[in-house]
Amino acid sequence: MAIGAGVIAMDTLTLLFHGTQAVFQPLNFLFLILGCVLGQAIGVLPGIGSAAAIALLIPVTLNLSPTASVIMLAGIFYGTNYGGTITSVLMNTPGESASVVTAIDGYQMAKKGRGGPALGIAAIGSFIGGTVGTLGLAFGAQWFSDTALKIGASEYFALMIFAVALVTVLATGSPVKALLMGVLGLLIGTIGIDPDLGIPRFTFGQIKLYDGINFIAIVIGFFGLGEILVNIERKVQDTIYTQVGSVLPNKQDLRDSAAPIARGTLIGFVLGIIPGATSAIASFLSYGVEVNRAKDPSRFGKGAIEGVAGPETANNSFVNANFIPLFTLGIPGTASIAMIMSGMMSNGIVPGPFLFRDNPDFVWTVIASMLIGQVILLVFNLPMVRIWVLLLKIPYSILFVLILEFTLIGAYAVSYDTFNMYVMTISGFFGYLFKKMDFPATPFVLTLVIGPLIEKNLRKSLEISSGEFAIFYQRPMTLILLLGAAFTIIWPVFKWLKMRLKNQKESSRSRNGGA
Amino acid sequence: MKNKFKLAVSALSIAGLLLNAPSASAAVYPAKGKTITIIVPYDAGGAGDIGARMLAPYIKTAIGATNVEIVNKPGAGSQVGISALAAAAPDGYTIGFTHLPATITTYLDPTRAATYDLTKLTPLAMMVVVPTILVVRAESKYMSIKDLIADAKGGAKVTISDSGILSDGHLASLQLQQLAGVKLQAVHSTGGAATTADVLGGQVSAGTLNVGGATNELIKSGKLRILGIFSKTKDKTFPTAKTAKEQGYPIYVSTSRAISGPAGMSASVVIKISSAIRTAMLNPEFVAKANAAGLYLKFMWPNQLQTYWSDMQTATIPLMALKNS
Numbered sequence: 001m002a003i004g005a006g007v008i009a010m011d012t013l014t015l016l017f018h019g020t021q022a023v024f025q026p027l028n029f030l031f032l033i034l035g036c037v038l039g040q041a042i043g044v045l046p047g048i049g050s051a052a053a054i055a056l057l058i059p060v061t062l063n064l065s066p067t068a069s070v071i072m073l074a075g076i077f078y079g080t081n082y083g084g085t086i087t088s089v090l091m092n093t094p095g096e097s098a099s100v101v102t103a104i105d106g107y108q109m110a111k112k113g114r115g116g117p118a119l120g121i122a123a124i125g126s127f128i129g130g131t132v133g134t135l136g137l138a139f140g141a142q143w144f145s146d147t148a149l150k151i152g153a154s155e156y157f158a159l160m161i162f163a164v165a166l167v168t169v170l171a172t173g174s175p176v177k178a179l180l181m182g183v184l185g186l187l188i189g190t191i192g193i194d195p196d197l198g199i200p201r202f203t204f205g206q207i208k209l210y211d212g213i214n215f216i217a218i219v220i221g222f223f224g225l226g227e228i229l230v231n232i233e234r235k236v237q238d239t240i241y242t243q244v245g246s247v248l249p250n251k252q253d254l255r256d257s258a259a260p261i262a263r264g265t266l267i268g269f270v271l272g273i274i275p276g277a278t279s280a281i282a283s284f285l286s287y288g289v290e291v292n293r294a295k296d297p298s299r300f301g302k303g304a305i306e307g308v309a310g311p312e313t314a315n316n317s318f319v320n321a322n323f324i325p326l327f328t329l330g331i332p333g334t335a336s337i338a339m340i341m342s343g344m345m346s347n348g349i350v351p352g353p354f355l356f357r358d359n360p361d362f363v364w365t366v367i368a369s370m371l372i373g374q375v376i377l378l379v380f381n382l383p384m385v386r387i388w389v390l391l392l393k394i395p396y397s398i399l400f401v402l403i404l405e406f407t408l409i410g411a412y413a414v415s416y417d418t419f420n421m422y423v424m425t426i427s428g429f430f431g432y433l434f435k436k437m438d439f440p441a442t443p444f445v446l447t448l449v450i451g452p453l454i455e456k457n458l459r460k461s462l463e464i465s466s467g468e469f470a471i472f473y474q475r476p477m478t479l480i481l482l483l484g485a486a487f488t489i490i491w492p493v494f495k496w497l498k499m500r501l502k503n504q505k506e507s508s509r510s511r512n513g514g515a
Numbered sequence: 516m517k518n519k520f521k522l523a524v525s526a527l528s529i530a531g532l533l534l535n536a537p538s539a540s541a542a543v544y545p546a547k548g549k550t551i552t553i554i555v556p557y558d559a560g561g562a563g564d565i566g567a568r569m570l571a572p573y574i575k576t577a578i579g580a581t582n583v584e585i586v587n588k589p590g591a592g593s594q595v596g597i598s599a600l601a602a603a604a605p606d607g608y609t610i611g612f613t614h615l616p617a618t619i620t621t622y623l624d625p626t627r628a629a630t631y632d633l634t635k636l637t638p639l640a641m642m643v644v645v646p647t648i649l650v651v652r653a654e655s656k657y658m659s660i661k662d663l664i665a666d667a668k669g670g671a672k673v674t675i676s677d678s679g680i681l682s683d684g685h686l687a688s689l690q691l692q693q694l695a696g697v698k699l700q701a702v703h704s705t706g707g708a709a710t711t712a713d714v715l716g717g718q719v720s721a722g723t724l725n726v727g728g729a730t731n732e733l734i735k736s737g738k739l740r741i742l743g744i745f746s747k748t749k750d751k752t753f754p755t756a757k758t759a760k761e762q763g764y765p766i767y768v769s770t771s772r773a774i775s776g777p778a779g780m781s782a783s784v785v786i787k788i789s790s791a792i793r794t795a796m797l798n799p800e801f802v803a804k805a806n807a808a809g810l811y812l813k814f815m816w817p818n819q820l821q822t823y824w825s826d827m828q829t830a831t832i833p834l835m836a837l838k839n840s
Contacts, residue, residue: 055559149716207591207595208590329712338561345728350809352732353732
């Protein structure tokens with residue numbers, strides 16, 4: 001048995017070696033670099049996601065070899081997550097939905113002159129997450145995808161509830177305000193065509209609202225524009241961040257980030273192989289876990305490096321693991337990977353159980369290219385950090401105009417529609433108000449992205465069980481996750497009660513002693 | 516002399532005007548320099564979009580147009596794009612994809628408040644018809660539709676995953692439910708990929724999918740098994756799989772990509788476009804590409820498509836009331 005596994009691993013290494021050789025053929029290598037650069041650029045631009053970018057490039061690939069095509073499209077897909085971090089950290093304007101959570105602590109780090117380490121650790125984490133995700137694809141794709149299929153709607157629902165519990169508990173400040181923001185996110189998430197019965201809700205007959213209010217447009221406004229409004233209200237200083245600080249993470253940063261990167265890799269990988277999850281959920285879950293693991297959770301939201309390292313790793317691990325169900329079963333888990341599938345199909349390569357058998361050269365070259373792509377992106381990104389951080393030297397009176405333009409273009413690019421520019425502007429105004437009134441943004445953004453998934457999977461679970469709620473306690477994994485969520489919520493209350501009780505005892509004892 | 520010349524020139528120019536006038540409006544279609552826009556009411560990069568982009572250059576050659584352009588108008592499950600199509604000028608320069616049954620179920624649902632129906636559109640040609648199939652995973656005990664129905668009649672809970680409410684697969688399972696007189700629990704997923712995962716993971720008893728692409732690979736490998744095909748004829752790729760009709764359930768459901776224009780197009784333009792689409796679809800270069808991408812090409816003339824469409828509409832109306840059962 002062990003020998004058998006060893007032989008398989010050896011075979012995989014040989015195949016991977018041949019794949020690597022093929023990647024270094026001039027044409028393949030050229031398109032790998034092109035894909036990585038494009039992905040990085042698309043990640044930097046808010047609004048344009050990798051799905052739209054890949055869609056635009058599919059017709060171009062029809063004149064290339066299938067291998068070079070998919071190498072490039074995959075490069076765009078994973079490269080995007082490297083680029084998305086940059087505007088999140090420097091401008092509080094997330095480039096991609098997966099980088100939304102990075103803005104929370106990343107931007108605070110930049111404000112404190114630690115934008116360099118934030119970007120540096122994001123690149124390192126992304127590299128590790130991406131590499132491990134790809135190794136999972138190379139060495140255990142079939143096993144992972146078969147295992148992931150055991151996760152059904154009820155497990156998925158429970159997992160989402162667990163994620164919400166993790167993030168709502170961690171809210172610093174007023175729990176009532178956090179709860180209100182969470183509910184607001186849920187409510188806005190219900191706008192659009194009902195995911196189950198197909199009936200429009202809260203659309204007021206406006207066909208543009210049928211698909212709901214776009215998450216990215218809201219977030220760009222809420223974070224990016226909201227931040228500008230808050231800043232220009234203050235007396236505009238020449239630069240908000242006078243010192244740029246050290247460019248790379250120091251030893252302490254690396255020590256602090258090691259565990260978050262490891263956990264982020266795992267979280268991203270697991271969610272990546274489940275069809276239907278999104279990388280935004282992976283990064284949120286990682287963030288929630290980090291806050292709950294921290295000795296001092298109050299540091300989060302004020303520039304904790306763990307809040308950048310974990311989520312940025314998770315989203316890259318997610319993206320690369322996303323290839324596993326695609327390559328083994330032909331199941332695309334996200335919109336972007338569905339575009340890669342389209343790219344494969346229009347080049348005559350059909351993903352599924354025979355892909356590894358029938359197209360070994362293609363598969364192993366693409367996998368090897370993904371490993372090499374991670375190295376290329378790391379090498380790109382680390383030296384670039386210095387240049388990106390210089391952006392912060394631009395006087396804010398000029399910089400904010402640039403960011404403003406960025407937010408408008410980003411909102412437009414979401415669906416090439418001016419409607420989302422209005423959505424962004426209105427969200428920006430609310431973002432400003434909420435910030436002034438100290439309402440936290442995190443619970444709002446989280447429920448906005450997770451809410452519709454919770455609803456969909458709750459209803460799907462109940463369809464599967466014909467309306468029996470037993471499905472939530474008869475399936476072990478569902479039960480464990482739901483209990484975990486309950487524990488996450490109850491534990492802080494319990495701790496608080498215990499502390500209060502102890503204080504009472506002590507104070508009564510001291511009173512008794514005094515008397 | 517001078518006057519004569521002037522007269523001749525003006526006479527010539529009048530004659531020229533007379534000759535040119537009709538040709539500029541209708542006789543010459545497509546006019547030089549004009550672009551024919553094909554609306555795809557879905558996101559760029561989806562299966563329907565890629566098929567359209569493959570076909571467009573061959574339509575351009577066949578019809579002799581200066582330019583044929585694909586424009587994506589996604590949103591509200593094709594309602595945004597088809598609303599725009601129905602509202603366009605019926606001059607033949609704006610045509611678009613109307614997928615069936617999605618187009619029909621949208622306008623039959625009063626809550627969607629669609630501004631179009633078949634009377635607001637001109638069917639031009641059918642491009643792709645993909646039969647709907649009922650599948651189970653390898654471990655399932657069902658070998659045929661009969662097994663599944665018998666199990667449901669025996670009191671077992673049978674769940675069937677489809678790619679969304681009133682999708683082709685849901686329409687098929689609703690009809691099956693009606694014909695067999697048994698309760699089948701519909702589970703609505705968010706597309707074919709999610710349904711495939713539901714079935715393979717054993718989350719549901721069975722699922723409805725479309726033949727082609729990655730689904731065919733899963734069937735060939737034995738991970739999925741066809742219980743029945745909802746078409747009149749057997750499938751070329753899977754000749755041993757039985758149709759639902761052969762098992763006593765005459766249900767015909769498919770998902771198809773029709774090309775339509777706004778209502779009120781002139782008959783000559785309709786014929787020109789349909790013929791050009793037919794010529795494009797017969798081009799061996801295009802056929803090779805389409806086969807590689809797993810497209811189930813099927814051409815229909817406007818009158819055939821009109822009949823196909825209205826038949827499907829007639830069959831769908833009674834199912835609308837059942838959709839939440």
